[in-house]
Amino acid sequence: MDETPxxxxxxxxxxxxxxxxxxxxxxLLFMSVGVEFYSSTAxxxxxxxxGLVIPWSSTLAMVDIYSLFAGCPLRLPRVMVIVVVGDWVLxxxxxAAACASASVIDLxxxxxxxxxxxxxxxxxxxxxxxxxxxxxxxxxSSLFNLWLVASW
Numbered sequence: 001m002d003e004t005p006x007x008x009x010x011x012x013x014x015x016x017x018x019x020x021x022x023x024x025x026x027x028l029l030f031m032s033v034g035v036e037f038y039s040s041t042a043x044x045x046x047x048x049x050x051g052l053v054i055p056w057s058s059t060l061a062m063v064d065i066y067s068l069f070a071g072c073p074l075r076l077p078r079v080m081v082i083v084v085v086g087d088w089v090l091x092x093x094x095x096a097a098a099c100a101s102a103s104v105i106d107l108x109x110x111x112x113x114x115x116x117x118x119x120x121x122x123x124x125x126x127x128x129x130x131x132x133x134x135x136x137x138x139x140x141s142s143l144f145n146l147w148l149v150a151s152w
Contacts, residue, residue, distance in 0.1 A: 006144030009073030017061035027130035087142035098131035
């Protein structure tokens with residue numbers, strides 16, 4: 001069977017997973033360190049989802065590392081379906097959290113009044129941007145693995 005680039009057990013998958021964990025960690029860091037993110041439900045949602053993406057991506061990165069060192073890619077149908085569904089669910093939730101946070105940030109910036117100090121708005125914007133990048137990588141992982149499952 002040909003190896004699908006980006007599917008579990010490949011170097012492309014490892015780089016996607018490390019990117020997801022990196023961007024999710026950056027989003028979580030920008031949102032929660034020194035900033036009162038709990039003032040908005042959208043920000044709390046973003047922190048929660050990024051807190052779920054980090055262990056998911058890290059665990060699958062460890063599976064990728066094991067598969068690469070052992071030389072046997074993970075190709076069990078049930079496991080692959082769980083990976084595809086998990087990636088898909090986290091991808092949709094990441095997109096929802098990033099969009100919600102970006103819209104609240106836009107509302108705070110364009111609303112008349114001192115509702116968002118410049119320092120905090122910049123960090124909120126960086127957090128939403130990192131969440132969008134994490135979503136993009138999660139969606140790519142999901143599509144690559146779905147392609148592999150569909151090709152069986």
